[in-house]
Amino acid sequence: MSNREKLLEIDRHNKRNIMQTQDNTQRIFRTYPSGDASCLIDMLQEVQEHFGYLPDLEMQKVARHVDIPVSRVYGVATFYNQFRFQPLGKFVIKVCRGTACHVKGSFSILTTLESELGIKAGQTTKDLLFTIETVACIGACSIAPVIAVNDEFHGGLTTKSLQKLLKSWQRQCTESEVSDECV
Amino acid sequence: MNITLNGQTCWAKPGETVLNVARREGVNIPTLCHMSNFSPTGSCRICTVEVENGNSLVPSCAYPVYENMVVRTNSPRVRRARKTIIELLVANHPQDCLFCVRSGNCELQKLTQEYGVRTHRYQGERRRARIDIASPAIERDPEKCILCGRCVRICHESQQVGAIDFVHRGFKSSVAPALERSLNTVPCIDCGQCVVNCPVGALTEKSHQKQVWEAINNTDMLVVAQVAPAIRVALGEEFGTDDGAVVTGKTVSALRRIGFDRVFDTNFSADLTIIEEATELMHRLEKGGPTPMLTSCSPGWVKYLEHYYPDLLNNLSSCKSPHEMQGALLKTYYAKKIGVDPSQIYVVSVMPCTAKKYEAQRPELGGEYPDVDAVITTRELARMIRAAGIDFHKLPNQGFDDPLGESTGAGAIFGAAGGVMEAAIRTAHYYLTGGTDMKSLTFSPMRGLEGVKQAEVTIGEQTLRVAAVSGLTNVKALLDDIRAGISPFHFIEVMACPGGCVNGGGQPQPATPEKLLKRTESIYQIDRESPRRNSHRNESVQQLYTEFLGEPGSHCAHELLHTHYVERDEF
Ligand code: SF4
Ligand code: SF4
Ligand code: SF4
Ligand code: FES
Numbered sequence: 001m002s003n004r005e006k007l008l009e010i011d012r013h014n015k016r017n018i019m020q021t022q023d024n025t026q027r028i029f030r031t032y033p034s035g036d037a038s039c040l041i042d043m044l045q046e047v048q049e050h051f052g053y054l055p056d057l058e059m060q061k062v063a064r065h066v067d068i069p070v071s072r073v074y075g076v077a078t079f080y081n082q083f084r085f086q087p088l089g090k091f092v093i094k095v096c097r098g099t100a101c102h103v104k105g106s107f108s109i110l111t112t113l114e115s116e117l118g119i120k121a122g123q124t125t126k127d128l129l130f131t132i133e134t135v136a137c138i139g140a141c142s143i144a145p146v147i148a149v150n151d152e153f154h155g156g157l158t159t160k161s162l163q164k165l166l167k168s169w170q171r172q173c174t175e176s177e178v179s180d181e182c183v
Numbered sequence: 184m185n186i187t188l189n190g191q192t193c194w195a196k197p198g199e200t201v202l203n204v205a206r207r208e209g210v211n212i213p214t215l216c217h218m219s220n221f222s223p224t225g226s227c228r229i230c231t232v233e234v235e236n237g238n239s240l241v242p243s244c245a246y247p248v249y250e251n252m253v254v255r256t257n258s259p260r261v262r263r264a265r266k267t268i269i270e271l272l273v274a275n276h277p278q279d280c281l282f283c284v285r286s287g288n289c290e291l292q293k294l295t296q297e298y299g300v301r302t303h304r305y306q307g308e309r310r311r312a313r314i315d316i317a318s319p320a321i322e323r324d325p326e327k328c329i330l331c332g333r334c335v336r337i338c339h340e341s342q343q344v345g346a347i348d349f350v351h352r353g354f355k356s357s358v359a360p361a362l363e364r365s366l367n368t369v370p371c372i373d374c375g376q377c378v379v380n381c382p383v384g385a386l387t388e389k390s391h392q393k394q395v396w397e398a399i400n401n402t403d404m405l406v407v408a409q410v411a412p413a414i415r416v417a418l419g420e421e422f423g424t425d426d427g428a429v430v431t432g433k434t435v436s437a438l439r440r441i442g443f444d445r446v447f448d449t450n451f452s453a454d455l456t457i458i459e460e461a462t463e464l465m466h467r468l469e470k471g472g473p474t475p476m477l478t479s480c481s482p483g484w485v486k487y488l489e490h491y492y493p494d495l496l497n498n499l500s501s502c503k504s505p506h507e508m509q510g511a512l513l514k515t516y517y518a519k520k521i522g523v524d525p526s527q528i529y530v531v532s533v534m535p536c537t538a539k540k541y542e543a544q545r546p547e548l549g550g551e552y553p554d555v556d557a558v559i560t561t562r563e564l565a566r567m568i569r570a571a572g573i574d575f576h577k578l579p580n581q582g583f584d585d586p587l588g589e590s591t592g593a594g595a596i597f598g599a600a601g602g603v604m605e606a607a608i609r610t611a612h613y614y615l616t617g618g619t620d621m622k623s624l625t626f627s628p629m630r631g632l633e634g635v636k637q638a639e640v641t642i643g644e645q646t647l648r649v650a651a652v653s654g655l656t657n658v659k660a661l662l663d664d665i666r667a668g669i670s671p672f673h674f675i676e677v678m679a680c681p682g683g684c685v686n687g688g689g690q691p692q693p694a695t696p697e698k699l700l701k702r703t704e705s706i707y708q709i710d711r712e713s714p715r716r717n718s719h720r721n722e723s724v725q726q727l728y729t730e731f732l733g734e735p736g737s738h739c740a741h742e743l744l745h746t747h748y749v750e751r752d753e754f
Contacts, residue, residue: 070345071347073361075350078352
């Protein structure tokens with residue numbers, strides 16, 4: 001699949017998600033008994049599966065359902081790395097922060113990305129195009145420093161080559177928007 | 184059983200903690216996360232002690248004693264461990280003592296002194312966070328937070344609000360309102376229990392001192408102070424008196440020296456509240472409801488009901504809280520009496536409460552002018568006294584101004600949980616029997632520090648079932664009963680803060696059970712020693728009715744002294 005096809009696929013997936021949202025959350029809430037806080041993590045996981053992240057409103061609904069304060073739901077959710085609080089961007093950039101990559105300068109790769117995109121690791125840009133995440137080691141030490149973008153690896157990076165990559169993704173996005181309008 | 188504590192043999196109850204025994208024996212062990220009356224979390228480890236045998240360091244606040252245990256609370260190893268903990272806390276702290284409102288009364292600062300922390304032994308990245316000043320009552324400076332969790336526990340376990348909690352983890356962990364919003368956009372009830380339990384300067388009240396000084400310095404303004412019942416039994420603590428010392432006269436003279444033009448007593452309008460509230464209760468009983476009637480003098484509690492049980496707002500008494508009544512009268516009755524335009528009267532309430540700061544800015548509490556212009560807490564008054572260069576101990580005792588300065592013992596006991604109910608029963612007795620006072624005025628079922636107190640009183644032909652609740656965790660069951668239509672009560676007093684206003688969120692820090700006990704005793708002592716102990720015997724209140732309001736519950740009284748409530752979102 002080319003990158004462009006992948007993008008279109010993601011778009012379709014997102015639209016499907018939005019359409020099914022209503023039914024899905026109702027189903028989640030039906031599955032779990034109300035007032036039972038032991039189901040909290042399971043529910044949050046299901047909510048995240050359907051939205052790709054935990055929207056504020058859904059956390060409030062979960063809180064009401066299991067009958068604990070919203071602050072506690074949010075506290076529990078932020079404790080675990082698996083939960084996200086913003087939707088994923090079209091490009092999910094995972095920066096490897098393993099030992100090999102670190103030695104080869106992955107920290108400056110990360111800070112370059114953060115300053116170029118104006119967001120921090122774990123966040124998504126306002127236009128919903130890019131998400132930066134850090135991972136402990138993605139097992140590609142031979143090509144350190146490495147990033148994985150929508151699960152495609154880019155190794156041996158320098159800040160220069162990274163900037164080039166970023167430009168090309170940005171270009172792809174503008175193209176795909178044009179094609180969207182044509183449909 | 185016996186244990187050996189620092190070489191001394193002493194007696195211990197099976198199951199109690201090492202900390203408990205040590206405190207009884209007069210051995211000081213520092214604590215940060217520990218809260219009496221709550222189960223231990225053992226998270227801060229500052230209370231570490233050395234136990235022989237296991238040869239280990241254990242947290243004394245969570246560690247139970249056993250037979251023949253040998254404990255050292257002050258060995259070099261223990262002191263070293265504690266010092267390291269303090270140094271680590273300091274390394275992740277702004278160290279802003281020169282500018283910090285808690286300086287001089289800060290538990291962390293005190294520890295650095297006691298353990299001789301003189302250098303920055305650890306240096307590294309410090310947690311950064313924005314201060315949150317959007318709430319009308321409470322300000323948060325999360326960088327100063329040492330993550331002891333006291334605020335979280337009081338808010339969840341004692342208030343059952345849960346507006347704040349721990350978020351994230353590791354280096355990034357902090358205490359924050361739900362969804363990391365600002366405190367004013369989550370259903371916090373502004374009770375300030377988190378503030379009064381915080382060991383450091385991370386939580387403070389929103390200060391009104393600046394406005395008050397400006398008003399005092401403005402010669403066109405008649406600046407009027409009114410003093411809540413619970414201030415006079417707590418203010419002295421800020422200046423080193425015994426816990427709960429009664430300092431009414433010094434409070435009044437301090438306010439005059441600061442520059443207030445008149446000093447009135449909120450106990451006056453507490454008496455007035457009783458007249459209006461008892462009248463409202465009689466009315467509801469005649470009309471058949473809605474009962475039980477719920478008291479409305481605790482603004483944190485009112486906000487709680489608005490957020491969490493808006494369907495029960497009709498049960499809430501329509502009476503304004505006493506200081507709002509007083510403010511409304513100062514800008515109408517009193518203004519007219521002394522011929523001053525209400526726009527030139529600036530009313531400052533001295534309150535043991537942070538929620539009153541929020542309450543004062545509720546748009547429905549006031550006509551053309553807000554009833555109350557500024558609210559300062561007991562702590563803020565102490566700061567103003569210091570700023571004015573006043574030696575508190577050398578102050579003379581002075582009395583309140585007239586006519587809104589007269590009060591009875593019934594007004595005084597508003598400061599303690601159960602007091603409103605007791606005062607109301609005294610006056611209800613007078614009304615229901617057509618004019619006789621109770622023989623014994625002390626109504627002991629409403630006294631004491633339990634969270635829920637209930638009683639049945641028969642007055643004439645009426646049997647009244649009443650309850651007094653403090654600490655909002657205790658109110659939920661009663662409210663659920665009302666919702667289900669099975670509540671046996673006619674009248675319920677609710678105070679947001681555990682123990683009532685004497686333990687309010689604006690009182691001297693830190694809150695301790697001993698202070699609560701002493702202040703409560705003093706409140707009842709003031710009542711006992713009052714020449715008049717029935718609200719309906721307050722002559723200035725009687726005069727107010729004949730000169731201005733007409734009857735209790737009259738149209739004019741409703742305009743000025745009663746209010747309405749709004750439904751708020753649960754989140
Ligand atoms: S919280 Fe305490 S230690 Fe921190 S700056 Fe304020 S006074 Fe100093
Ligand atoms: S003011 Fe009261 S309700 Fe608000 S966070 Fe503090 S303890 Fe909780
Ligand atoms: S804000 Fe204060 S009470 Fe709350 S965790 Fe931090 S230091 Fe403790
Ligand atoms: S006071 Fe004992 S662990 Fe914090």
